[in-house]
Amino acid sequence: MLFDSEPEPDIVIAKLPLERYDNRHPYPExxxxxxxxxxxxxxxxxxxxQKIYALAKIKEYWVIHL
Incomplete structure (x- = not known):
């Protein structure tokens, strides 16, 4: 879990199978x-x-600046 925060990134690449997320959002792992x-x-x-994701131990975080 992301503590008390649930940021909404633009793109998430998560492990398969997709069905694991039918009833929940992806966990950091x-x-x-x-x-x-x-x-x-x-x-x-x-x-x-960036700080929130780092505390949650998100492996990879990219920011694309327009």
Whole structure:
């Protein structure tokens, strides 16, 4: 779980099979890659969200700045 926060990334690459997420969101250990596509939220994505994902032990986090 992501503690008390549940950020909503633009793209999530999670482990298969997809059916494991029929009744729940992926847990951090299920996530291979999170991607944020950022423009006006760049500072938030690089600061706040990055810290949240790091604390949750997300393996890989990318920010694509438009």
């Amino acid at each position: 299920d996530i291979e890659l999170l991607i944020e596509v950022s423009d006006t939220t760049l500072k938030y994505d690089l600061d706040t969200k």
